[in-house]
Amino acid sequence: MTIAAPSPSPEAPLGGRAAHDVEIVDVTKRFGSVVAVDRMNLRIANGAFYSFLGPSGCGKTTTLRMIAGFEQPTSGEIMLAGQPVAGIPPYRRNVNTVFQHYALFPHMDVIQNVGYGLRQRNVGRTEELERAGRALELVRLTGYEHRRTWELSGGQQQRVALARALVNQPTVLLLDEPLGALDLKLRKEMQLELKALQQEVGITFVYVTHDQEEALTMSDVIIVMNEGRILQEGSPTELYERPVDTFVANFIGVSNPIKGKVTAFDAATHRAEIESAGGLRIAGVVTDRAARPAAGTEVTVAVRPERLRVDAAGTPEPEGSGWVSVPGRIEQGTYLGEQTEYRIATDVVGELIVRRQNAAGAAQHVGPGDAVVVRWQEEANLVLVD
Amino acid sequence: MAAGAATPAADRERGGRIRSALLTFLLVLPAGAWYLVLLIAPLAIITIFSFGVRAKNGGYAPAFVLDNYAAILGDLQKAAPFTASLSMAIGGTIGSLLIGLPLAYFIATRAGRRKGLFILLLVIPFWTSFLIRTYSWLIVLGPGSLGGFIGDLVGDDNFRILGTPVAVLIGLVYGYLPLMVFPLYVTLERMDRTLVEASKDLGAGRWATFRQVTLPIALPGLITGSILVFIPMMGEYVIPQILGYGRIYLVGNALVTDFLEARNWPAGSAKAVILIFVMLITVTFYTWFVNRGRKGREVSVL
Ligand SMILES: Nc1ncnc2c1ncn2[C@@H]1O[C@H](COP(=O)(O)OP(=O)(O)O)[C@@H](O)[C@H]1O
Ligand SMILES: [Mg+2]
Numbered sequence: 001m002t003i004a005a006p007s008p009s010p011e012a013p014l015g016g017r018a019a020h021d022v023e024i025v026d027v028t029k030r031f032g033s034v035v036a037v038d039r040m041n042l043r044i045a046n047g048a049f050y051s052f053l054g055p056s057g058c059g060k061t062t063t064l065r066m067i068a069g070f071e072q073p074t075s076g077e078i079m080l081a082g083q084p085v086a087g088i089p090p091y092r093r094n095v096n097t098v099f100q101h102y103a104l105f106p107h108m109d110v111i112q113n114v115g116y117g118l119r120q121r122n123v124g125r126t127e128e129l130e131r132a133g134r135a136l137e138l139v140r141l142t143g144y145e146h147r148r149t150w151e152l153s154g155g156q157q158q159r160v161a162l163a164r165a166l167v168n169q170p171t172v173l174l175l176d177e178p179l180g181a182l183d184l185k186l187r188k189e190m191q192l193e194l195k196a197l198q199q200e201v202g203i204t205f206v207y208v209t210h211d212q213e214e215a216l217t218m219s220d221v222i223i224v225m226n227e228g229r230i231l232q233e234g235s236p237t238e239l240y241e242r243p244v245d246t247f248v249a250n251f252i253g254v255s256n257p258i259k260g261k262v263t264a265f266d267a268a269t270h271r272a273e274i275e276s277a278g279g280l281r282i283a284g285v286v287t288d289r290a291a292r293p294a295a296g297t298e299v300t301v302a303v304r305p306e307r308l309r310v311d312a313a314g315t316p317e318p319e320g321s322g323w324v325s326v327p328g329r330i331e332q333g334t335y336l337g338e339q340t341e342y343r344i345a346t347d348v349v350g351e352l353i354v355r356r357q358n359a360a361g362a363a364q365h366v367g368p369g370d371a372v373v374v375r376w377q378e379e380a381n382l383v384l385v386d
Numbered sequence: 387m388a389a390g391a392a393t394p395a396a397d398r399e400r401g402g403r404i405r406s407a408l409l410t411f412l413l414v415l416p417a418g419a420w421y422l423v424l425l426i427a428p429l430a431i432i433t434i435f436s437f438g439v440r441a442k443n444g445g446y447a448p449a450f451v452l453d454n455y456a457a458i459l460g461d462l463q464k465a466a467p468f469t470a471s472l473s474m475a476i477g478g479t480i481g482s483l484l485i486g487l488p489l490a491y492f493i494a495t496r497a498g499r500r501k502g503l504f505i506l507l508l509v510i511p512f513w514t515s516f517l518i519r520t521y522s523w524l525i526v527l528g529p530g531s532l533g534g535f536i537g538d539l540v541g542d543d544n545f546r547i548l549g550t551p552v553a554v555l556i557g558l559v560y561g562y563l564p565l566m567v568f569p570l571y572v573t574l575e576r577m578d579r580t581l582v583e584a585s586k587d588l589g590a591g592r593w594a595t596f597r598q599v600t601l602p603i604a605l606p607g608l609i610t611g612s613i614l615v616f617i618p619m620m621g622e623y624v625i626p627q628i629l630g631y632g633r634i635y636l637v638g639n640a641l642v643t644d645f646l647e648a649r650n651w652p653a654g655s656a657k658a659v660i661l662i663f664v665m666l667i668t669v670t671f672y673t674w675f676v677n678r679g680r681k682g683r684e685v686s687v688l
Binding site: 068070089090091092095096097099101103104105106107116117120121164165168 | 578580581583584585586587588589590591594598599602603605
């Protein structure tokens with residue numbers, strides 16, 4: 001037996017597993033006057049890696065705690081495996097949590113920690129040891145069974161916490177910023193390891209982070225939150241290519257906002273023509289599929305830094321159509337290893353940030369003070385309606 | 387390393403060691419002197435006395451006899467105060483634990499911002515004399531109040547609390563409760579609350595969580611508290627005298643009889659030495675018993 005996807009729950013319709021491990025229906029959570037979660041609706045599909053991404057205080061932990069059963073929604077309903085769970089305490093939910101600071105039991109050794117959940121279910125000593133041992137193997141900690149937890153490194157403690165949760169074969173595994181306490185290098189390693197582990201065991205992971213890069217690396221689906229609300233839900237690519245508003249765009253790392261007004265909108269292609277504050281006329285896809293911006297609507301056009309190119313002033317326009325050219329002057333160049341990041345002041349659209357690959361023998365050298373032309377193709381324009 | 391190699395580095399190192407040893411000595415000196423005068427010396431005197439004989443007019447006359455021990459260990463009548471003290475102290479410790487643990491747990495985890503207030507309420511009684519507080523229990527438990535009330539309830543006019551072991555037990559628990567609560571409170575307060583959530587998350591209910599997580603983690607405080615109340619309870623004299631009307635005859639009372647009334651210092655000293663041994667054995671056994679099977683850090687008190 002491996003730690004695989006849990007067997008179908010008996011309540012599930014037609015003998016199969018409910019289509020969604022977690023459903024959050026119109027859930028609001030208030031703490032006094034603070035609205036931590038605001039009318040949230042979400043369905044989490046089985047076996048996928050979901051991430052809640054948002055700034056500190058936006059309600060991620062609260063959402064997780066409601067799924068685990070540590071908090072009750074003020075209104076709305078949460079369903080696990082198709083069943084409403086209102087009033088069911090945490091210890092009777094088939095959900096396990098990996099806590100941010102591990103929360104390992106200090107008076108137990110590693111194998112006792114991992115076997116804790118099994119002991120609560122009286123599986124018997126032999127089975128407990130066998131399953132706990134396999135869970136340790138899964139997180140590559142075989143041989144550490146009888147170590148004291150405080151003797152382990154941060155990464156190892158994290159793995160024990162993971163094994164302790166996974167050994168129970170939960171329907172859903174909740175992880176609240178589990179890598180937050182680790183140093184950068186270890187964090188990167190653990191990201192990949194967690195992702196691989198999730199694919200191996202096939203359990204639904206619901207992961208909380210405020211680090212966009214972490215979310216982009218690991219997730220099948222990212223849910224961007226702010227102030228208790230879901231702003232956007234989608235795959236990493238979708239979020240990156242089509243952020244619905246400026247908040248998501250900024251959070252996911254798309255920058256270079258250009259303010260402007262809509263002059264025309266074509267509902268068929270969902271494209272808008274815009275005149276920027278500085279008089280630049282550009283066009284682009286409106287990212288929010290629900291939006292129908294009327295003429296005169298204030299919008300922001302965003303372009304990702306790696307879609308911009310920077311040429312010395314006077315360089316002829318490249319082949320192909322739909323180029324936008326904006327003259328400017330380099331204020332600063334920062335060498336980032338593979339890339340150089342330029343901050344360029346322009347009269348037409350304010351400051352632009354451009355990232356250029358440092359490939360050998362690439363484009364001409366430009367440096368601070370040089371007059372340049374910033375160019376990009378119109379298809380890179382993301383029209384954000386707020 | 388050769389012993390005689392007097393390199394400058396080795397010299398400096400030796401100088402540092404001497405200075406650090408001197409500093410340690412100075413730091414330990416006051417406490418050390420205190421212990422010597424007030425603990426070691428009396429202990430030595432009592433041990434010597436316990437092998438002596440009673441002088442003609444009372445007190446101590448030098449000798450080396452085992453009669454004092456033989457008298458106690460050989461005569462069940464004389465050993466009675468020890469068993470009485472032991473059962474009172476064990477009962478009192480259990481009582482303090484039963485009241486102190488929920489109280490400490492409540493203050494540490496549920497009292498929120500009123501924590502300080504509850505701690506203050508626990509400390510305030512210490513601002514008045516121990517004697518006055520014990521005497522006030524005479525009124526509380528007396529026939530005019532609680533004693534009479536319970537007597538009415540059970541329909542027994544002769545019902546009394548005062549003068550019984552129960553009165554002494556109540557007095558002991560009342561008198562030493564804070565010594566149980568404080569160490570328990572400190573360990574519970576320091577405990578990481580997410581451990582309780584982790585336990586529930588892993589399928590343990592309230593009671594299972596308390597038994598498997600909270601209690602083991604509070605164990606150091608529990609042991610410290612138990613020993614802090616157990617030891618003075620073993621030697622307690624005032625409470626049995628007042629609330630037990632002197633009818634509950636404990637080691638403390640026996641010592642008073644020997645030293646002050648019979649003026650038989652060697653007999654009293656032998657009792658005191660035995661008392662110390664009883665306490666040492668009990669505490670050692672208790673610590674071993676509570677620690678058995680722990681995989682984490684051992685809790686030690688001795
Ligand atoms: N137990 C609580 N009591 C009062 N306010 C709370 C409590 N838990 C969370 N909050 C508030 O709810 C909001 C969301 O918190 P949280 O879910 O922890 O955010 P995140 O995990 O995204 O940083 C915050 O404003 C926080 O102060
Ligand atoms: Mg949080």
